[in-house]
Amino acid sequence: MSTLELPQNPLIGALLRVPAQGIHRRIIAGLHRAGFRELRLPHMSVFQYPGPDGSRPSELAERAGMSKQAINQLLQSLERLGYLSRRDSKEDQRARLVHFTARGRAAWSKIHEILAEIELEWRSTLGERDFDRLKALLCKVWVSGLVR
Secondary structure, three states: OOOOOOOOOOHHHHHHHHHHHHHHHHHHHHHHHOOOOOOOHHHHHHHOOOOOOOOHHHHHHHOOOOOOOHHHHHHHHHHHHOOOEEOOOOOOOOOOOEEOHHHHHHHHHHHHHHHHHHHHHHHHHHOOHHHHHHHHHHHHHHHHHOOO
16 A cells, blocks of 8 residues: 555544654654754654743653653753753752753744645645634644543
């Protein structure tokens, strides 16, 4: 079966997973073209919406469905690469917060540019009405609590 062939009666997990994986691959390819060549697919767990800036590592781990140890390895990698820093919280001295560096903010901005391009392409392919409906339905699923 080619990647463009739809299996008979695909389950919702595949219908959501395949486009999401394609989007992540497009983001990474676009980041590489823009000079952020060291970023890899696993880093998207940290860069996913709403982004890591001002978050605790434990919040990022929960959001990504990862262990604290795994997210800390990604954070260490992104720190070494110059995208993030971790600093003590001013409100809670026991907590450390993740913050973008200038390079991290530039990559975050590029991610948003790539996502805007993808939305334009999808809107063009699906048409205004269907694309708006798709987004509305996905928002409804998000806020309904059906996905956690």
